[in-house]
Amino acid sequence: MLMIGEKSFHSRLLLGTGKYSDFDIQKEAVEVSETEILTFSVRRMNIFEPTQPNFLEKIDIGNYHLLPNTAGAKTAKEAVRTAKLAKASGLCDMVKVEIIGCDKTLLPDPVETLKATEELLKEGFIVLPYTSDDVVLAKRLEELGAHAIMPGASPIGSGQGIINPLNLSFIIEQSNVPVIVDAGIGSAKDAAFAMELGADGVLLNTAVSGADHPVKMAMAMKLAIQAGRLSYEAGRIPKKRYATASSPQEGISI
Numbered sequence: 001m002l003m004i005g006e007k008s009f010h011s012r013l014l015l016g017t018g019k020y021s022d023f024d025i026q027k028e029a030v031e032v033s034e035t036e037i038l039t040f041s042v043r044r045m046n047i048f049e050p051t052q053p054n055f056l057e058k059i060d061i062g063n064y065h066l067l068p069n070t071a072g073a074k075t076a077k078e079a080v081r082t083a084k085l086a087k088a089s090g091l092c093d094m095v096k097v098e099i100i101g102c103d104k105t106l107l108p109d110p111v112e113t114l115k116a117t118e119e120l121l122k123e124g125f126i127v128l129p130y131t132s133d134d135v136v137l138a139k140r141l142e143e144l145g146a147h148a149i150m151p152g153a154s155p156i157g158s159g160q161g162i163i164n165p166l167n168l169s170f171i172i173e174q175s176n177v178p179v180i181v182d183a184g185i186g187s188a189k190d191a192a193f194a195m196e197l198g199a200d201g202v203l204l205n206t207a208v209s210g211a212d213h214p215v216k217m218a219m220a221m222k223l224a225i226q227a228g229r230l231s232y233e234a235g236r237i238p239k240k241r242y243a244t245a246s247s248p249q250e251g252i253s254i
Helices: 023-033 076-088 110-122 135-144 165-174 188-196 214-234
Strands: 002-004 007-009 013-016 037-041 065-069 094-097 126-131 180-182 201-204
Touching (some): 013 023, 076 094, 126 135, 188 201
Parallel strands (some): 037 065, 094 126
């Protein structure tokens, strides 16, 4: 069970809703993924313009928990304003803080992320900040009261997978709140690896929406996250330099 604040979820897959070729494929991918949390950019959603196309019209939102994000914000002030707009629309009191500090790499601004997280926590939001794989920053965000930490595996949309598993493992080891690996996941292998490291969940978007067959990839991600979590809980064998026979040799007579 994944616990974020006082909310509980069976699925550990959080799915983004952008960049699908059409709403029907998006709807089918969401359904087969069995996700319970859908994230979307408030700035890209016409939440106050009912005449505009809206993916929420295709999906029974009563079956999902919505996680608006502040993508597009460059400052804490912008992020806080965006979060308040989402809350005012009645969508959710849970928000993913995303404040980009570099347009080329799309890496988050750590200073503004800390500021926005602190302000939104004061406002009573359930706050999930997107951050780099900075171990110290992750701890500072948790100390502020963040309800989950969302370190990137690699740059947003890059599909490079987990490029710094050591730092991710440090963040996971030190955290007392859920760690949800976010950004850069490219394949089911990456998602399974994140879960085997001990992550509590994975948020992804482009890996599914940009796949040749998004619905199949959504299914693959669901199974990979389940398998990775089971593998983590089971406890893998230690790596050894030399071979070890799988059948015991003791007591064998020739």
